Amino acid sequence: MFMINKKSAASLGWRLFALSWIPFIGIFSYVFYPIEEWLPPVSIYCLVISMCLMISGIVLIVVSLSAGANDNRRIHQTGEPGQATIVSVEDSGTRINDHFVLNVGVRIAPAFGPAFETVCSQVIPIYHMAQIQKNNTVNVRYLKDTQEAVIDFE
Incomplete structure (x- = not known):
């Protein structure tokens, strides 16, 4: 059975969430492109990477909170x-x-x-x-x- 270490999951989640802001800055690279282009590919890639990191971080944080509640419930029962x-x-x-x-x-x-x-x-x-x-x-x-x-x- 796969057991989640809640501290490492929370730590990794917060780090991913913090790292998600680095590619987020790249979204604003459209200022260096001609106005005719809607959104340059660099901005789209940065948006996708940022969103993936942010969502992964939030999921890991929620999982770590859930793991803590499950541990306490298991200890209370057994x-x-x-x-x-x-x-x-x-x-x-x-x-x-x-x-x-x-x-x-x-x-x-x-x-x-x-x-x-x-x-x-x-x-x-x-x-x-x-x-x-x-x-x-x-x-x-x-x-x-x-x-x-x-x-x-x-």
């Missing part, structure tokens, strides 16, 4: 329940339906095995914001093998 202590809280700068997407650092101490720290990047509903404070204990679901976790508000 992960083991446990307790975690919040060690850090950072705003990711993203809002989804007026809810914050936070990067919450947690320390999980499983019943069997060593404790580990991980970062839960997920949408935090506004009515659960009071629970997300440093040194608070929260319920989590985690995968032992990959040490991925999500905060469980249910």
Whole structure:
């Protein structure tokens, strides 16, 4: 099964989107051609290249957002329940339906095995914001093998 690395997909998407502006400048090459010609071939090529890069970048960015949601759903469904202590809280700068997407650092101490720290990047509903404070204990679901976790508000 093909698994998408959401960070590399997002990074590549933003780079393609940024690079799309370079050929976009070439669209304005028509100023160097006679007025009789509608649009020179160079402008058309630049337009096609720019649009391809821009659309590819946007698709990769959307795919990376979707992959993150799918990962959290998979962890929530198949992960083991446990307790975690919040060690850090950072705003990711993203809002989804007026809810914050936070990067919450947690320390999980499983019943069997060593404790580990991980970062839960997920949408935090506004009515659960009071629970997300440093040194608070929260319920989590985690995968032992990959040490991925999500905060469980249910």
